[in-house]
Amino acid sequence: MSTDDTAPASLNPTDSPEGQPLSDRNENRSQRPDSDAFKAFMASSWAPASEDLPAAAPVAAHAARRRRAVSDRFPGERIVIPAGPFKVRSNDTDYRYRPHSGFAHLTGLGLDHEPDAVLVLEPVEQGTGDDGGNHTATLYFRELAGRDSAEFYANARYGEFWIGQRLSMAQIRAQLALATADLAELEVAITKDAGVPEIGGVSIRLLREVDFNADALVDTSRINTGVDLEKADALDAVLAEALSELRLIKDAWEIEQMEAAVAATVGGFHEVVRALPRAITHPRGERVVEGAFFARAREEGNDLGYDTIAASGNNATTLHWIRNTGQVRAGELLLLDAGVEAESLYTADITRTIPVNGRYTETQRRIYQAVLDAADAGFAAAQPGRKFREVHLAAVTVLAENLDRWGLLPVSLDEALSPEGQHHRRWMPHGTSHHLGMDVHDCAQAKRELYLDGILTEGMVFTIEPGLYFKAEDLAVPEEYRGIGVRIEDDVLMTADGPVNLSAALPRSPDDVEDWMAGIWGSTGE
Numbered sequence: 001m002s003t004d005d006t007a008p009a010s011l012n013p014t015d016s017p018e019g020q021p022l023s024d025r026n027e028n029r030s031q032r033p034d035s036d037a038f039k040a041f042m043a044s045s046w047a048p049a050s051e052d053l054p055a056a057a058p059v060a061a062h063a064a065r066r067r068r069a070v071s072d073r074f075p076g077e078r079i080v081i082p083a084g085p086f087k088v089r090s091n092d093t094d095y096r097y098r099p100h101s102g103f104a105h106l107t108g109l110g111l112d113h114e115p116d117a118v119l120v121l122e123p124v125e126q127g128t129g130d131d132g133g134n135h136t137a138t139l140y141f142r143e144l145a146g147r148d149s150a151e152f153y154a155n156a157r158y159g160e161f162w163i164g165q166r167l168s169m170a171q172i173r174a175q176l177a178l179a180t181a182d183l184a185e186l187e188v189a190i191t192k193d194a195g196v197p198e199i200g201g202v203s204i205r206l207l208r209e210v211d212f213n214a215d216a217l218v219d220t221s222r223i224n225t226g227v228d229l230e231k232a233d234a235l236d237a238v239l240a241e242a243l244s245e246l247r248l249i250k251d252a253w254e255i256e257q258m259e260a261a262v263a264a265t266v267g268g269f270h271e272v273v274r275a276l277p278r279a280i281t282h283p284r285g286e287r288v289v290e291g292a293f294f295a296r297a298r299e300e301g302n303d304l305g306y307d308t309i310a311a312s313g314n315n316a317t318t319l320h321w322i323r324n325t326g327q328v329r330a331g332e333l334l335l336l337d338a339g340v341e342a343e344s345l346y347t348a349d350i351t352r353t354i355p356v357n358g359r360y361t362e363t364q365r366r367i368y369q370a371v372l373d374a375a376d377a378g379f380a381a382a383q384p385g386r387k388f389r390e391v392h393l394a395a396v397t398v399l400a401e402n403l404d405r406w407g408l409l410p411v412s413l414d415e416a417l418s419p420e421g422q423h424h425r426r427w428m429p430h431g432t433s434h435h436l437g438m439d440v441h442d443c444a445q446a447k448r449e450l451y452l453d454g455i456l457t458e459g460m461v462f463t464i465e466p467g468l469y470f471k472a473e474d475l476a477v478p479e480e481y482r483g484i485g486v487r488i489e490d491d492v493l494m495t496a497d498g499p500v501n502l503s504a505a506l507p508r509s510p511d512d513v514e515d516w517m518a519g520i521w522g523s524t525g526e
Helices: 024-031 036-042 057-074 101-107 171-176 182-192 212-224 230-243 252-281 285-300 312-316 362-381 389-405 413-417 423-427 509-519
Strands: 078-082 117-123 135-141 177-183 202-208 307-310 332-340 350-355 460-463 465-472 485-487 491-496 498-503
Touching: 057 101, 057 117, 057 135, 057 171, 057 230, 057 252, 078 101, 078 212, 101 117, 101 230, 117 182, 135 171, 135 182, 171 177, 177 182, 182 212, 202 212, 202 230, 212 230, 252 285, 252 332, 252 350, 252 460, 252 491, 252 509, 285 307, 285 332, 312 332, 312 465, 312 485, 332 413, 332 485, 350 362, 350 485, 350 509, 362 389, 362 460, 362 465, 362 485, 362 509, 389 413, 389 423, 389 460, 413 423, 423 465
Parallel strands: 078 202, 135 177
Antiparallel strands: 078 117, 117 135, 307 332, 332 350, 460 491, 465 485, 491 498
């Protein structure tokens, strides 16, 4: 072992955090001036911050109705909905911030407006709360410090000099018709009078695992007031379930946001087709595809709704291929599963499987048409009053019939389709549909009887996305099928008259796909 005394002091086994706390050492790289003269100068000669109040946001009335629904569900209880904190990336920056969907749905706040914010619904006498409900709602958040404070220039996470302006309390009140308060008041707001209802305490329901500080605050209060933690956790789970179920039916504003997200996504798919000639020449052509779509997502929306799947050739048979490190070769298929997240945080989720060189081979077309027929069967089954699960059953039945006709099933069609069989699912192991909205798999905490066994109802938005995946190493299929993966996914709005394909602007049939690609390559612009 070396005894070189020039080694870093931190390698000395006798070293300890005493002196400068470990939590402060991230600032060691900072060379910010600390003189009184600097501080005085930095606090002077700034134009006053704007005090103009924005108009009420279109989402405000919708968010108020959603809060009222929660209030009606949980009278007499304090409801705590955190937005969530920043998450550190690379020991220097934060990941791009996104609030929890439950918080965004009930406040109308998207983007990065209020990290660490918490929405509290305070119980009041029934019928005397907001909009005649059982609660008054207050948004607790950390308002940016004034330009005469050190935080303005010294705090890289919250200082306006570093991150830009955010809305003030007065501006958020005007925009969302929602009462606001300083985050410093949150602890008292959550814990006051909390306890066991049977002896006069106020019961708390918390949206858990969003903000660990909020979790700790509520848990400590429960312990100190004798609340049964196991029972309280069950109450919290019911709240998460209720917030998820509240999003099963989209209101008119939400549908507009979904339409905008889909339109931006369609534009992203156009950009990918334009980029294919360059992708073919690049050793990681899938990254070229991914980048082309991402650029449109950032230009037209907030971000990607989820990591893009840009899977060429055999990679398309990996259901969640997000490495996107592969080559894109002429003669192969490219499975592109991508969605733009709008600034409101509503996301599209669309998949198309396109021929890299613009023309499907005979085998590719045969597989593609089987998947398209399955998707069409799903649309036919998606009718008001029918069960959500029937969409999947209709689609996979068509896939099984095609697999049987091609001689790929090891048993009869009836045996494969039976609950004891399911052999066809080797090549289509995922579900055909999921709800869509603020989360790409929206409403995921809803009860089974309202989701999988739920009735298709006007205002629901969901996907229809059958596929077939024949891996290169799959010896159960002929060689010509191996390395081909096809998925077709559309975003569907349920209306009183039946399903509306929100993503119909993207071609679906093989002939239309080929014509679409040829049109883009033969044009100089949109």
